[in-house]
Amino acid sequence: MYLHGRNVLKEILNLKYTLKIKRVIFTDQKNTDTGLMKLRKMTEERYRVDILSPQELYNLSREKKHQGVVIELREFPFFDYREIIEDNKDKKNSLIIFLDQVQDPHNFGAIIRSSVACGADGIIITERASSDVSPAVIKVSSGLAFRIKISKIPNLRNVLKKFQESDYWIYAAGMEGKNYFDESMPERSVFIFGNEGQGVRRLIKESSDEIISIPMRREVDSLNVAASAAVLLFEYSRQMYKKS
Amino acid sequence: MYLHGRNVLKEILNLKYTLKIKRVIFTDQKNTDTGLMKLRKMTEERYRVDILSPQELYNLSREKKHQGVVIELREFPFFDYREIIEDNKDKKNSLIIFLDQVQDPHNFGAIIRSSVACGADGIIITERASSDVSPAVIKVSSGLAFRIKISKIPNLRNVLKKFQESDYWIYAAGMEGKNYFDESMPERSVFIFGNEGQGVRRLIKESSDEIISIPMRREVDSLNVAASAAVLLFEYSRQMYKKS
Numbered sequence: 370m371y372l373h374g375r376n377v378l379k380e381i382l383n384l385k386y387t388l389k390i391k392r393v394i395f396t397d398q399k400n401t402d403t404g405l406m407k408l409r410k411m412t413e414e415r416y417r418v419d420i421l422s423p424q425e426l427y428n429l430s431r432e433k434k435h436q437g438v439v440i441e442l443r444e445f446p447f448f449d450y451r452e453i454i455e456d457n458k459d460k461k462n463s464l465i466i467f468l469d470q471v472q473d474p475h476n477f478g479a480i481i482r483s484s485v486a487c488g489a490d491g492i493i494i495t496e497r498a499s500s501d502v503s504p505a506v507i508k509v510s511s512g513l514a515f516r517i518k519i520s521k522i523p524n525l526r527n528v529l530k531k532f533q534e535s536d537y538w539i540y541a542a543g544m545e546g547k548n549y550f551d552e553s554m555p556e557r558s559v560f561i562f563g564n565e566g567q568g569v570r571r572l573i574k575e576s577s578d579e580i581i582s583i584p585m586r587r588e589v590d591s592l593n594v595a596a597s598a599a600v601l602l603f604e605y606s607r608q609m610y611k612k613s
Numbered sequence: 614m615y616l617h618g619r620n621v622l623k624e625i626l627n628l629k630y631t632l633k634i635k636r637v638i639f640t641d642q643k644n645t646d647t648g649l650m651k652l653r654k655m656t657e658e659r660y661r662v663d664i665l666s667p668q669e670l671y672n673l674s675r676e677k678k679h680q681g682v683v684i685e686l687r688e689f690p691f692f693d694y695r696e697i698i699e700d701n702k703d704k705k706n707s708l709i710i711f712l713d714q715v716q717d718p719h720n721f722g723a724i725i726r727s728s729v730a731c732g733a734d735g736i737i738i739t740e741r742a743s744s745d746v747s748p749a750v751i752k753v754s755s756g757l758a759f760r761i762k763i764s765k766i767p768n769l770r771n772v773l774k775k776f777q778e779s780d781y782w783i784y785a786a787g788m789e790g791k792n793y794f795d796e797s798m799p800e801r802s803v804f805i806f807g808n809e810g811q812g813v814r815r816l817i818k819e820s821s822d823e824i825i826s827i828p829m830r831r832e833v834d835s836l837n838v839a840a841s842a843a844v845l846l847f848e849y850s851r852q853m854y855k856k857s
Contacts, residue, residue: 383832475719479837486829486836509837516832550854583847584854585730588627588760592730592843593723593753599840600847603827607848610794610828 370442372504373426373435375408380512381440382411388515389443392417396426396437405437430504445502450520450528453491454535460557462609464489464602465532467561469525469569470498471594477502478509479595480562485513487606492519493528498564525561526576532559539577541569542597546580549601554608562598565591614686616748617670617679619652624756625684626655632759633687636661640670640681649681674748689746694764694772697735698779704801706853708733708846709776711805713769713813714742715838721746722753723839724806729757731850736763737772742808769805770820776803783821785813786841790824793845798852804845806838 381388393412395405397420412418421429423437430439457463466484471477477500484492499521500506507514522528529539538555542562561577563569568591574580583592583600592600625632637656639649641664656662665673667681674683701707710728715721721744728736743765744750751758766772773783782799786806805821807813812835818824827836827844836844 479840482833482837483840486827486833488830511834513833550851583730584850586732589726589730589757590755593726593839595837595840596723596727596843599836599843603844603848604851606828607794 371430372440373430373432375436377512378438390416391441392419394419394421394439396423447521448518453518457490462556465491465559467493469563469573471564472500474500474505476595478506480598481510481514483599485516487602494521496521496523529576540581541574541577543580544582546582548584549581554605562594615674616684617674617676619680621756622682634660635685636663638663638665638683640667692762692764697762701734706800709735709803711737713817714808716744716808718744718749720839722750724842725754725758727843729760731846738765740765740767773820784825785818785821787824788826790826792828793825798849806842
């Protein structure tokens with residue numbers, strides 16, 4: 370896949386691990402700014418660099434605003450969900466996000482960004498009917514998709530059970546749930562968000578420990594899923610801060 | 614401007630006031646569902662209805678997913694900011710959102726949706742360098758753009774002053790500000806959000822009473838502006854709920 374943009378490249382260069390990057394392609398335009406030259410120098414130390422024309426960069430990325438940088442990535446590095454459980458099994462506070470078929474890349478990217486911002490430990494998505502971690506999603510996440518372990522799984526219910534066994538409390542977001550204003554959230558919490566059309570699926574809700582809702586004015590059906598996620602994830606952060 | 618979609622039309626039909634609608638155009642496709650037929654009947658009671666082919670609906674709206682409904686609106690109904698002040702001058706709790714040059718229609722639409730959901734009393738945007746209330750914005754807002762008074766003004770600072778004089782506390786969102794976890798918000802509050810690139814402009818910040826920030830992990834520059842707005846607006850709602 371082809372990624373683009375300077376922020377995404379900066380994120381990649383800041384990672385502690387090495388991505389499966391085939392090459393990073395810079396523009397051959399003369400008189401580019403020193404920022405880009407610096408970035409190219411840093412990139413050359415770790416990855417193969419090619420130089421092509423702006424038009425060729427556009428042809429690869431299909432994106433006009435490539436900012437002189439296109440990154441050819443072999444594949445997005447998904448993690449095994451068991452690794453996420455293992456990483457966090459002894460932590461007092463741990464926050465995990467499950468996405469039940471969130472399909473809109475803009476929402477998915479924004480949820481990744483909020484998750485990283487509030488220090489979440491992992492994101493679990495379904496293999497089927499979910500937005501993949503596409504170039505558009507990585508762009509909207511400002512490259513932060515590489516900063517959090519994302520796992521893609523076939524069966525959400527089975528994996529939910531594993532998190533329950535690892536002492537997580539499982540919240541599913543849903544209008545019929547308990548008002549989060551009155552909720553005291555456990556230190557180890559999972560939040561499940563569903564897609565815009567149908568929300569979290571019934572069977573997934575039934576596998577959860579509790580349904581939680583954001584109170585809103587009667588005439589509003591629901592919040593945008595990325596807004597809901599931001600509200601509940603930062604409420605979790607706020608409560609942990611108040612406890613500490 | 615041409616709007617489309619059944620949810621947007623339903624929102625319009627539920628309004629207590631009459632919009633400047635030239636006509637509502639329905640598809641002439643046979644065997645449409647009863648939901649659409651019902652909607653057409655309700656529309657005919659208040660607005661002019663035309664019937665055209667699905668292709669013609671597409672030609673007008675430039676949108677494939679028009680759902681058999683296109684609405685021709687003369688203009689979006691903006692309000693005078695003085696009306697917003699007047700409406701709320703005797704209310705104990707009042708929440709107003711200022712947007713300082715928010716340009717992305719997706720973000721603007723999501724902010725409208727969150728604002729209506731948490732019961733805000735108005736949104737003020739700048740005439741210049743802001744996303745207008747376009748068909749795309751109205752779509753992302755799920756038609757809720759008609760549910761809140763939106764005012765478009767040339768000079769943010771002058772109008773901020775008027776809200777200050779009407780006993781509002783003015784918060785500007787900014788990374789350098791006070792952690793909102795520690796903030797006790799006044800019943801009458803204004804929140805200003807800036808655009809993704811530069812945030813709230815310096816002069817606007819200087820005209821505010823306080824800068825407020827969402828604490829986040831070091832490697833994250835900022836949240837998406839729609840996510841930030843959702844977090845702070847619902848925190849205001851939560852605090853009002855706890856006080857009541």
